[in-house]
Amino acid sequence: xxxxxxxxxxxxxxxxxxxxxxxxxxxxxxxxxxxxxxxxxxxxxxxxxxxxxxxxxxxxxxxxxxxxxxxxxxxxxxxxxxxxxxxxxxxxxxxxxxxxxxxxxxxxxxxxxxxxxxxxxxxxxxxxxxxxxxxxxxxxxxxxxxxxxxxxxxxxxxxxxxxxxxxxxxxxxxxxxxxxxxxxxxxxxxxxxxxxxxxxxxxxxxxxxxxxxxxxxxxxxxxxxxxxxxxxxxxxxxxxxxxxxxxxxxxxxxxxxxxxxxxxxxxxxxxxxxxxxxxxxxxxxxxxxxxxxxxxxxxxxxxxxxxxxxxxxxxxxxxxxxxxxxxxxxxxxxxxxxxxxxxxxxxxxxxxxxxxxxxxxxxxxxxxxxxxxxxxxxxxxxxxxxxxxxxxxxxxxxxxxxxxxxxxxxxxxxxxxxxxxxxxxxxxxxxxxxxxxxxxxxxxxxxxxxxxxxxxxxxxxxxxxxxxxxxxxxxxxxxxxxxxxxxxxxxxxxxxxxxxxxxxxxxxxxxxxxxxxxxxxxxxxxxxxxxxxxxx
Numbered sequence: 147x148x149x150x151x152x153x154x155x156x157x158x159x160x161x162x163x164x165x166x167x168x169x170x171x172x173x174x175x176x177x178x179x180x181x182x183x184x185x186x187x188x189x190x191x192x193x194x195x196x197x198x199x200x201x202x203x204x205x206x207x208x209x210x211x212x213x214x215x216x217x218x219x220x221x222x223x224x225x226x227x228x229x230x231x232x233x234x235x236x237x238x239x240x241x242x243x244x245x246x247x248x249x250x251x252x253x254x255x256x257x258x259x260x261x262x263x264x265x266x267x268x269x270x271x272x273x274x275x276x277x278x279x280x281x282x283x284x285x286x287x288x289x290x291x292x293x294x295x296x297x298x299x300x301x302x303x304x305x306x307x308x309x310x311x312x313x314x315x316x317x318x319x320x321x322x323x324x325x326x327x328x329x330x331x332x333x334x335x336x337x338x339x340x341x342x343x344x345x346x347x348x349x350x351x352x353x354x355x356x357x358x359x360x361x362x363x364x365x366x367x368x369x370x371x372x373x374x375x376x377x378x379x380x381x382x383x384x385x386x387x388x389x390x391x392x393x394x395x396x397x398x399x400x401x402x403x404x405x406x407x408x409x410x411x412x413x414x415x416x417x418x419x420x421x422x423x424x425x426x427x428x429x430x431x432x433x434x435x436x437x438x439x440x441x442x443x444x445x446x447x448x449x450x451x452x453x454x455x456x457x458x459x460x461x462x463x464x465x466x467x468x469x470x471x472x473x474x475x476x477x478x479x480x481x482x483x484x485x486x487x488x489x490x491x492x493x494x495x496x497x498x499x500x501x502x503x504x505x506x507x508x509x510x511x512x513x514x515x516x517x518x519x520x521x522x523x524x525x526x527x528x529x530x531x532x533x534x535x536x537x538x539x540x541x542x543x544x545x546x547x548x549x550x551x552x553x554x555x556x557x558x559x560x561x562x563x564x565x566x567x568x569x570x571x572x573x574x575x576x577x578x579x580x581x582x583x584x585x586x587x588x589x590x591x592x593x594x595x596x597x598x599x600x601x602x603x604x605x606x607x608x609x610x611x612x613x614x615x616x617x618x619x620x621x622x623x624x625x626x627x628x629x630x631x632x633x634x635x636x637x638x639x640x641x642x643x644x645x646x647x648x649x650x651x652x653x654x655x656x657x658x659x660x661x662x663x664x665x666x667x668x669x670x671x672x673x674x675x676x677x678x679x680x681x682x
Contacts, residue, residue: 178229182374182398183238184381186245187391195235195399199371200227204288204517205508205558228285231374233399239366239406245392246337246364247412252390254334254362258313261360265309268387272302272380279379281509283348286375288517288559289471290508301352304641304657308360311662315361317669325675332666334362335438336414339407341428342377343419344370344519345474351377353641354417355384355394357661363414366395368407370420372519374398408432415665418442419476422650440654440664442476442646444579445607448600449479449636450590450622452613453487459634460612461495464585467610467636469503469563472518473527473583476651477608479636481576483596486589493567493587497543500563500585506550517559518582524559527582531564534575534586540568545584571599579605593618597625606648610636629655 178201181189234242253261272279280294287294317330340354347369358365369377377396384394397403408416408431417440418428425443432439449467451460467479484492508516518524524547531545544562549555563583569576576586590596600609610632611622623631629647632638639645644658654664 178375182229182231182378182396183234183242184378184394184396185238185242185392186395187385189378189382192232192234192238192398193241194237195233195403197233197399199231199233199400201229201231201286201372201374202520203228203285204519205285206555229375231371231398233371234397234403234406236406239397239403239410242366242395242397243337243407243410243412246366246395249390249392250334250336250362250364253359253364253393256362258315258360261362262309262312264384264388265305265312265356265360268383268389269302269305269309271383271386272298272305275379275383276302279348279376282376282379283373284508284516286373287344287347287471288508288519289345290513290516292511292514293471294508297346297349300639300641301349304349304352304356307641307657308356311659312360315662315666322672326673327675328670328672331669331671332361332662333669335665335667336363337412338363338365338415338417338665339410339413340365340367341404341407341416341418341420342367342369343476344372345471345476347373348376348380350419351380353645353656354419355380357656358417358665359384359389359393361662361665363665364393366397366407366413368397368399368403371398371400404428405431408437409435411435413437415439417654417656417664425652438654438664440646440656441652442654442656443607443650443652444581444605445476445478445647445651446481446577446579446603446605447477447479447608447610447628448481448483448596448603448626449610450596450600450612451482451484451488451492452593452611452615452618453485454614455488455612456614456634457488457492457495460492461499463610463612463632463634463636464496465499465503468585469500469515469583470637472515473563474519474523474581475637476579476581477630477637477639477645479608479610479632480580480584480586481600481603482585482587483590483600484587485596486591489587489589493542493565496585496587497565500565501543503563505548505560505562507552507555515563515583518561519559521559523581524561527561527580527584530575530578530580530582531566531584534566534569534573534584537573537575538568538570539566539573539575539586541565542567542587571602577603593622597622601625601627604650607651608632608647 283294342350419442542565545564548560608630609626609628644655644660646655
């Protein structure tokens with residue numbers, strides 16, 4: 147979604163990235179004409195299934211926009227439907243898995259250094275096409291182009307990181323008595339399944355595929371049906387970079403497609419990012435086939451602000467912990483515990499800064515909050531705010547629908563970021579994951595009290611602490627029952643660091659060296675140098 151006045155600036159960049167793009171005077175809707183499935187190195191229509199689902203542009207109702215036809219480019223009058231997604235049936239899923247299985251036989255026999263060079267080339271292509279991919283992500287997801295560029299940067303960095311590890315994957319040698327010895331081999335699992343979420347479509351696909359491919363595996367990836375577009379571009383990039391055709395395949399669809407993947411006998415591992423209820427179902431299906439799973443699920447993370455913090459830094463941290471990607475971030479620190487001594491001054495500053503967040507056209511450079519993913523989700527977030535007020539919370543700012551001044555954006559899924567005061571731990575807005583731009587502020591008096599309250603949740607994905615007392619900071623994060631903790635920052639996730647949760651937020655880790663453990667298996671070999679002594 148772009149205003150016509152911005153087309154001249156974007157056209158040279160896109161044409162430079164993809165020389166085959168050509169201008170057309172055709173009019174219609176923002177449409178992806180080519181298939182969204184990817185198998186054996188090419189875009190394909192699913193062999194079966196075929197149920198059509200609309201793919202929407204969250205930011206807009208009707209406006210001048212850009213059409214991405216993957217091989218063609220046109221200016222047009224666009225509606226919210228940007229593609230028709232055809233869901234993959236059981237036959238298509240099997241074809242994708244068999245294609246990946248064949249590619250795995252080639253890829254798994256390549257050396258780590260050979261795999262490294264291919265991953266580095268994929269990272270280079272992503273870097274080169276950063277603007278194009280970020281624009282696709284923004285059009286399909288609704289987040290600001292400013293954030294989408296960061297997502298794409300993290301994506302190529304992830305590939306570079308695991309390219310660096312691929313050549314160093316090794317087992318160990320163990321000396322045994324009598325000159326005998328043993329050794330271990332770190333081996334790939336086979337065909338892995340990745341199931342992604344709609345808040346970070348391209349980045350999540352890279353977080354899952356990079357360690358999987360570095361370890362020698364193949365992957366079949368199913369993106370969210372809300373955001374199916376950019377992952378197919380990743381599949382094309384892997385092919386361009388030199389992976390065997392079929393090593394990274396994409397199947398589209400909803401619940402049924404996911405079930406076919408999880409039940410497939412040739413799938414060796416499943417990695418899922420999404421909601422707790424869906425994670426439970428995936429775990430149940432995987433258990434029937436004794437398949438290992440990585441689950442990155444929901445959160446309701448605590449952010450603890452002590453009175454000795456650097457106030458401006460803590461306010462910045464609270465905004466980062468709540469309003470990135472329209473608040474649609476699983477590890478957001480939405481329970482903001484503030485020491486009572488600074489409650490008023492902190493709250494006043496947070497409200498002032500929140501009211502200044504620029505909402506609107508996500509493809510404009512100065513926009514910092516775009517549109518939520520779709521109307522049902524927007525209504526759901528609005529329902530949480532309504533319930534919070536009924537339970538006694540006070541809306542300190544925002545929470546209402548936002549209609550941009552530009553009439554062409556009037557049907558987009560926008561709302562003003564919301565700060566709730568007068569919250570208590572038993573309120574639904576404090577206990578349940580809202581997954582929208584809603585911050586709940588809660589006062590506390592002592593360290594012991596706040597740690598106990600922070601841990602009083604079924605979730606355990608993340609947590610944060612702001613204080614100048616570094617001993618206190620380390621003491622508190624050690625007591626938090628959460629997998630990813632931040633001290634004097636928030637939502638900083640370098641690919642070098644493992645990411646994952648405790649309790650109902652899932653298990654397994656993405657990123658860092660830890661992910662290697664979840665995409666490989668260890669074989670032990672025992673070598674006897676003498677004769678076998680029989681007891682029979």
